[in-house]
Amino acid sequence: MTADALAAWVQVRSRIDWTSGAGQIPAPVEPIVDGLTIWCTEGGRSSDLARGQRLLAALAQSRTDARRRRPLTCGLLAEWQQLVLGTTEVQFRQGDAFAKGGRERYGLTPHTQRDFEHCLRESADPRVPLASRAARAYLDVAFFHPFPDGNARLATLALAYVLELEGVRLDQVGPLQTTRYADDAAGAADLAALVFVLIRSMHQRATSSR
Structure with a gap:
């Protein structure tokens, strides 16, 4: 049987120093363009x-939920996933999943x-950048x-939601759309660094255009 990638991720997750490699986030500023809206309009890399x-409906709902500080x-992810998939009911998986x-x-x-x-609760931990x-x-x-x-699409919405709660929106989403592996600790740390770079670059572009 294929090795359990989730178990590998849980171990990798616990070994990473999440407090390093991501500096201080600049003060919130409105991006010149809304990268998430563009990504959604393109169907999440699909012509559908x-x-x-x-x-787009799921993104709008997630932003409403952010304003409400949910x-x-x-359960919240399931509400968005119903919109992502266009279904009236979504349940946590009942067996092993594959990708x-x-x-x-x-x-x-x-x-x-x-x-x-x-x-998911740890996404609100203020001790982590x-x-x-x-x-x-x-x-x-x-x-x-x-x-x-639909988990890949939902993962992007979750990332955007954590940022949205702090008043941060990205003007680019494309660099995030690459294959990730559960046992790749360096790749996980690099993603955190990439998100920081995207935020900093967005801030620089937005402030320089004023």
Whole structure:
């Protein structure tokens, strides 16, 4: 049987120093362009117009939830996922999940959903830099793989949500859209650094245009 990539991610996650590699976030500033809206309009790298419209609806809902300061939970993700998939009901997966053509298997135990909820709560930990918290939430959704379908899109929404709570929006999302592996500690740390760079670059472009 394929090794449990989720178990590998949980170990990697605990070994990473999430407080390093991501500096102080500049004060919130409105980006020149809304990178998430562009990404959604393109359908999350798809030419499917309906898929793009569903993503836009999920993004709008997530931003409404951010204004209401709703905590990031599995239940909240399920509400967005209903919009992403265009369905009226979404449940936490009931068995092992697979990705990357079956090369990664995400195991299921009686504690998987509870552990996922714990990880999501850590997205609000003020001791961890914002960029790291956002990147970690993205990877948590990707590797816990909570729902049968649409988890990659949901991971991007989760990352954006953590930033949105702090008044930060990205003007670029494309650099985030690359394959990630559950056992890649360096790649996880690099994602946190990338999010920080995207925020800093967005801030520089937005302030220089004033």
